[in-house]
Amino acid sequence: MKVTGFTIARNVIKYDYPIVEAINSILPICDEVVVAVGKSDDDTLALIVSINSPKIRIIETVWNESLREGGRVLADETNKALAAIDPDTDWCFYIQGDEVIHEKYLPVIKAAMLEHLPNKDVEGLLFNYTHFYGSYDFVGDSRMWYRKEIRIVRNDKSISSYRDAQGFRKNARKLNVKPMDAWVYHYGWVKNPSAQQAKQQSFNKLWHDDEWMKKNVPDVNEFDYSQIDSVAKFNGTHPEIMQERINKMNWKFSFDPTKRKLSLKKRVLFFIEKTFGWRVGEYKNYKII
Numbered sequence: 001m002k003v004t005g006f007t008i009a010r011n012v013i014k015y016d017y018p019i020v021e022a023i024n025s026i027l028p029i030c031d032e033v034v035v036a037v038g039k040s041d042d043d044t045l046a047l048i049v050s051i052n053s054p055k056i057r058i059i060e061t062v063w064n065e066s067l068r069e070g071g072r073v074l075a076d077e078t079n080k081a082l083a084a085i086d087p088d089t090d091w092c093f094y095i096q097g098d099e100v101i102h103e104k105y106l107p108v109i110k111a112a113m114l115e116h117l118p119n120k121d122v123e124g125l126l127f128n129y130t131h132f133y134g135s136y137d138f139v140g141d142s143r144m145w146y147r148k149e150i151r152i153v154r155n156d157k158s159i160s161s162y163r164d165a166q167g168f169r170k171n172a173r174k175l176n177v178k179p180m181d182a183w184v185y186h187y188g189w190v191k192n193p194s195a196q197q198a199k200q201q202s203f204n205k206l207w208h209d210d211e212w213m214k215k216n217v218p219d220v221n222e223f224d225y226s227q228i229d230s231v232a233k234f235n236g237t238h239p240e241i242m243q244e245r246i247n248k249m250n251w252k253f254s255f256d257p258t259k260r261k262l263s264l265k266k267r268v269l270f271f272i273e274k275t276f277g278w279r280v281g282e283y284k285n286y287k288i289i
Helices: 017-029 044-050 071-083 101-114 193-206 210-216 240-247 264-276
Strands: 003-009 032-038 056-061 090-096 100-101 124-133 136-138 148-154 159-162 167-172 176-189 231-235
Touching: 003 017, 003 071, 017 044, 017 100, 017 101, 017 240, 032 044, 032 071, 056 071, 056 167, 071 090, 071 167, 071 193, 100 101, 100 159, 101 124, 101 176, 148 167, 148 176, 193 210
Parallel strands: 003 032, 003 090, 032 056, 124 176
Antiparallel strands: 090 148, 100 176, 124 136, 124 148, 136 231, 159 167
C-alpha cells in the first residue's frame, strides 16, 4: 500500500500557519508528501524546504486571484497537488495548513486504509474534527463548526477538491466513505489576535468582493475572540509536535463556557445535539456506506 500526502501553502509565515507541524504529523504514515507552494510574500518556500525530508516533493504554483468567489482558488490549488500524485499511489492523504493529526491516531488511520483498500466502493475515509478557538484550551462546540470531513481519498483522477477545498467530489457527486475513530485537530482559530486579524483580512478576499469586506471585516489591528457564540474547555492532550508552538503562546483568551451566546432556537438545537448526538439538519459533504 502506497500513501501520498498532499497540501498547499502560501504566506504561511506571514499568517502564522502551523504548516510544518501539519506536514510532519502525517509524514510517518506517508511514502511521499506533495506540497503545492504558491508564490508568496514571505519565505514559505524556504520553510517547506527546511523540513528536510526525502519524502517531501514540492511543486511551485501561482494562485489564480480571479477565482475569488467562494474560495475556489483553494480547490484549484489543492487539485494541482492532487494531480501531481504518482499513479502508483493507493490512498491520498490531504492535510490543510492549520490541521494536525495527533500521533495516537496514526495506527488507527493506517489500519483503516489497509482494511478498506480492497473495497473499491470505498472512495474516501472520514475524520472527526476538533476545532480549537481562541487558545489551545478551548474548542468550538456550536453548530457553526463542521463535525466530520474527508481527508483521505482513493487515488482516482475523477476525484477532485470541491468548492473551497473543504471536501471532495467524484464527477460532481459526493464520495462514498467509511468513518474512522480518528480526529483532525484544527488550529485555524488559534493565533495571536493581530495575526488572526491579518489572516481574516487576507483570507476573506478569497471568498468575497471588496464591498462585502468593507461591511464584514473590521479595519482593526486585533481580532476580537470574544464574539464567539459557544466554546467548551478542552481536556485532552495536543499532538506532541504542537507542544513547542503551544509553549510560545503570547496572548490570553478566557471564556466562561456556561455563558453561551445562543438564541432560543439554537439553545434547543444545542441541547438535542449534546443529549442525543444528533445535529438537526446537518450538512454532510459525503455519503457514509
